[in-house]
Amino acid sequence: MLYYLFRFLDQFGIPGAHVWSYISFRSLMALVLSLIISAWFGEKFIKYLRRKQIAETQRDASIDPFGLQKVGVPSMGGVIIIVAILVPVLLLGRMRNIYIILMIVTTVWLGLLGGLDDYIKIFRHNKEGLRGKFKIVGQVGLGLIVGLVLYFSPDAVMRENVAIEKQQTEELVVKHRSQETKSLKTTIPFVKGHNLDYSRLMSFCGKYKTAAGWVLFVVMTILVVTAVSNGANLNDGMDGMCAGNSAIIGVALGILAYVSSHIEYAAYLNIMYIPGSQELVVFMCAFVGALIGFLWYNAYPAQIFMGDTGSLTIGGIIAVGAIIIHKELMLPILCGIFFVESLSVMMQVWYYKMGKRRGVKQRIFKRAPIHDTFRTEDRQLDADCRYLWRGPKSVVHESKITIRFWIVTIILAALTIITLKVR
Known part of the structure; x- marks a missing residue:
C-alpha cells in the first residue's frame, strides 16, 4: 500500500518519494520491519499464550538426555512468523503483482491448515493432530491452485534465455527472446543444456504435448508443495532448527529471484528472465526477517515452538517461491536437509x-x-x-546439532547458486 501512496506523491515532487520505487529499498525495509514485528509481537504473543496456558502438553520430554524439560512451552509460534511476513508485504509490496498474491495465498492457506492441526493438539488434547489425509488434501489443493494460476494468468510469463556461440572467438553470448511468453521450461542444475521443457517430456502425446506438459507441471507443483512443506514440518524438531535452516534457504531464494528479475544478471548466469519476479525479493526479505526475529525466542532453550502453523507455512513458501522462478528442480539441493529428514x-x-x-x-x-x-x-x-x-556412540547437545545443520544448509545454499555457473 505504501508503494502506491509514495508513487502517487512522487508525481508532486515530494522529496524522497521516488526511493519507494527501488526494489532494494523496499526489500531492506521489509527485512527490518519484519524483524522488528516478530521480535515485538513475539514477546506479546508468548505472554498471552502463557497467561491463557496455551501449550503443547503432549511433547515428549524424555528424548533430551541433558534434562531440559520442554513440556508446557507455548506452541503455535507460527502465528508470529505469519504476522511478521504479511504486514511488511502488504505495506511494501505491489499488490497487483500475481506472484505476491500467490505467496500471500500460500502463507494464509498453509497457516490455517497448520493452525487447525495445532488447535486439535492443544485444545482437543489429541497429540495426533489433524489427520494426515486432510493435511495432504490441503497441500494438494494449494499446489493445484498455484499450478493453475501460473497456467491461466497472463502476467505469469518469462523470456527464454538463448545461448549463441560466436564463431570467431567460440564465446557463448546469452540473449533473451524479445517476446514474453508462457513457458513450461525450468532450470536444471549442473546441465549446460540450460532448461528442461515439460512439454518435451510429454512429446509422446503428439499434438497434445503442450496440454500434457501443463498437466505434468501442475502435478509437479503439487508434489513439490507437498514434499517441501512436509520436509519442513519434520525438520521442526529442535529449538531453532527449522527457523534457522529456512532463513538460509530464504536468502538463497531471494538471490535467485533477484537475478531472475534482472535481465543483465539473468543473461550472465544464462537463466530465463522472469518479469515481475523482483517482488519476490520483498517477500523473501520479509520471510527471512520474520524467521530471524522468531529465532530470538525459538533458539535453545526455546520460549515458544512454531508448531505446524509455522512449519507447514514455511515449507509452502519455499516451494511456491521456487516454482514461480522456475527453480523447483534445484530444491533437492537447496532443501537437502528437508529431503534427508523426510527420507530418514x-x-x-x-x-x-x-x-x-x-x-x-x-x-x-x-x-x-x-x-x-x-x-x-x-x-x-x-x-x-x-x-x-x-x-x-555419544550424544550431541541439541544446540550443537542445530548449528551443524545450519552450516550444512549454508553449504547447500551456496552450492545451489554455484550450480548456475558450474553448468
Missing part, C-alpha cells in the same frame, strides 16, 4: 514394516527424523529391537 522417516517406516511381516522388531536409526538420532542415548532404546545403525 520413510526408510525407518519401510524397514520397520518389512521386519514386522517377518515377526522381527527392527529399525535403521535410533530415532527418526535423523536429527533425533544424534541426541538419543543407548539407554533410551528399545531392548527388544534390532538397530541397523546405532551411531553416534
